[in-house]
Amino acid sequence: MxxxxxxxxxxxxxxxxxxxxxxxxxxxxxxxxxxxxxxxxxxxxxxxxxxxxxxxxxxxxxxxxxxxxxxxxxxxxxxxxxNPEGIVCWGDDLINGEPSATYSYKVILQQLLQEKGYSLPVQDKTLQGASTLSMMTMAGVPADQVQQYITKHQEAAAGAELAITETGIRDLTPEQTNRTDLQCIPVICMGYYGGWNHDPAELAEQQQKILETFPDKEKFIIIGTMPMDGSVDAATLDAALKAKWGEHYISAAEVTTSPSSTYEAQAEIAQAVLDKLEELKYIQREG
The missing domain is CATH 1.20.5 (Single alpha-helices involved in coiled-coils or other helix-helix interfaces)
Known part of the structure; x- marks a missing residue:
């Protein structure tokens, strides 16, 4: 079962x-x-x-x-x-004519730089026999600012005849007004032919106007030379410009005993510029 x-x-x-x-x-x-x-x-x-x-x-x-x-x-x-792009000389060409190409301080400065091993070009932005008014115009200072100086000169003259450099502005070429020097260290030597109403303070103002056209306003050299007409003596000029520019200033009267327009003076001014460039440490040799 x-x-x-x-x-x-x-x-x-x-x-x-x-x-x-x-x-x-x-x-x-x-x-x-x-x-x-x-x-x-x-x-x-x-x-x-x-x-x-x-x-x-x-x-x-x-x-x-x-x-x-x-x-x-x-x-x-x-x-x-x-290492700036170079040095640029602004202002008066104190040696007129053909000798300028050989004996001008800017030409000698170039030679001195090369001899010491500096590969820096020296640009020429000088004018022969021109006033500071023309130089400001060439630098691009606004025309109305330049005109203010002309008006001031005319008012101060009170109808008296003025030298052409106190009121006239030279016709400038496009090449002269073209600025290829903005990255260079400016060496400004102006006032020999006038344009500043025999007033060192005004000359310093005009130098400042040109300096302001440069991007770097800290590096520069100012050279002071007695005006050609002898209207201002070296001591008066130097006192005003030294007070304005301090260590940036070179007195032509102190670095040479010859008139500024002589070959000897130009060579001594060139040497003083090189010394100042090195003293202020604006330039240094490569290597």
Whole structure:
């Protein structure tokens, strides 16, 4: 006879075993899932930390590059300051005619620079026999400012006849008014032919007008020479211009005993300019 009770017991045992296996499998899957989740979390955290570090590194690198660029720009700017494009002579050409090409202080200055190893060109922005009014005009000083000086001279004359240099402005060519010298160190020597109403204070104002046309207004040299007509003596001129320009000033009367228009004086003025350029550390030899 078939025993149904034994059969039922077997199925119960199998069912219970299956349940136990199922529970073990579920528990294992749960544990594996938690471990996987934990591992993924750690991986994501590591990636996030890596990105943060990378971002920090990039920011640091960017800052270093910016600092490096700024340093390079500063070095370039400092090098530009230490090594100007050249020297430019503004004002009077004291030796008229053909000898000027050989004996003028600006020509001798170029020779002296080369002899001492300076590779700096000397530009010529001088005018022969012209007034300071013409020089200001050539530099680009506004016409209304130049006219104010002319009006002042006429009023001071009170109807008396004035020299042409006190009221006249020379016709200038485009080449003369073209400014290729703005990055050069200006050496301003003006006043020999007049245009400043025999007033050293006014001459200093006019020199300042030309200086203001340069981007760098800190580096310059002013040369003072007695006017050709002798209307102002060297002591009076030097006192006013020294008070205005200080260490930037060179007195022609102090560096030479010859008249400014002589070859000897021009050579001595050129040497004084070179000495002043070195004294003020405006130039330095390469290498």
């Amino acid at each position: 078939f025993d149904f009770n034994n059969k039922e017991k077997k199925w119960n045992i199998i069912f219970m075993a299956f349940c136990v296996i199922l529970v073990v499998l579920l528990a294992g899957m749960l544990i594996w899932s938690k471990k996987t989740e934990a591992a993924e979390s750690k991986r994501l955290q590591a990636i996030a930390a890596g990105k943060k570090e990378d971002t920090g590194n990039k920011a640091e690198d960017g800052q270093k590059k910016t600092e490096s660029t700024e340093a390079e720009n500063t070095e370039t700017e400092e090098a530009s300051k230490e």
